[in-house]
Amino acid sequence: MENDNKFKLLINETEIDSRVKQLGQIITNDYIDKKLLLVGILKGSFVFLSDLMRAIQLELMIDFMSVSSYRGTMSTGNVTISKDISTELSDSHILLVEDILDSGRTLYEVTKILEGRNPISVEICALLDKPSKRVVDISAKYIGFTIPDEFVVGYGLDFKENYRNLRDIVVLNKYKN
Numbered sequence: 303m304e305n306d307n308k309f310k311l312l313i314n315e316t317e318i319d320s321r322v323k324q325l326g327q328i329i330t331n332d333y334i335d336k337k338l339l340l341v342g343i344l345k346g347s348f349v350f351l352s353d354l355m356r357a358i359q360l361e362l363m364i365d366f367m368s369v370s371s372y373r374g375t376m377s378t379g380n381v382t383i384s385k386d387i388s389t390e391l392s393d394s395h396i397l398l399v400e401d402i403l404d405s406g407r408t409l410y411e412v413t414k415i416l417e418g419r420n421p422i423s424v425e426i427c428a429l430l431d432k433p434s435k436r437v438v439d440i441s442a443k444y445i446g447f448t449i450p451d452e453f454v455v456g457y458g459l460d461f462k463e464n465y466r467n468l469r470d471i472v473v474l475n476k477y478k479n
């Protein structure tokens with residue numbers, strides 16, 4: 303990690319690695335003998351997804367979705383899909399993989415959209431959870447770390463598309479969320 307006072311270390315690479323391996327083991331046990339499809343929400347989830355999928359000791363498929371949600375309103379229903387999955391969903395158990403669960407709006411909408419396509423199940427695995435920011439009623443079945451209400455970057459998470467390549471998860475100082 304850059305040794306720079308604009309970052310404050312929150313979760314280091316070793317802690318991330320061991321937690322991702324634990325999650326992979328739990329998911330392996332939960333989905334034995336099931337047809338598992340990991341769906342990553344672009345772009346933030348791709349680093350987590352790439353490690354998580356290799357920590358799961360099952361045959362599985364992966365796909366990606368890209369969505370944008372409109373903020374500034376307390377209402378939901380405002381998600382546009384700019385890239386959809388192309389995988390056949392019949393007989394599949396979908397595990398949505400996301401970098402961070404914040405207000406919850408994005409995953410609330412994506413879950414509804416995917417449930418409407420009749421997979422067997424839809425669950426959520428979020429690397430990070432900021433429960434204090436939630437505005438819709440949603441929770442993830444699998445969570446890497448619960449964090450306070452601070453703006454974090456690294457391990458796939460960005461601020462204005464920067465810092466996704468940092469190996470640690472760090473708080474971006476002076477950023478007002």
Ligand code: IMP
Binds near residue numbers: 402406407409454461
């Ligand atoms: P929400 O749960 O619909 O509010 O949206 C979650 C999305 O907001 C995540 O996928 C991130 O792209 C972004 N986000 C929320 N909090 C943070 C953060 O602390 N750092 C970087 N991105 C964040």
Ligand code: MG
Binds near residue numbers: 347401
């Ligand atoms: Mg994101």
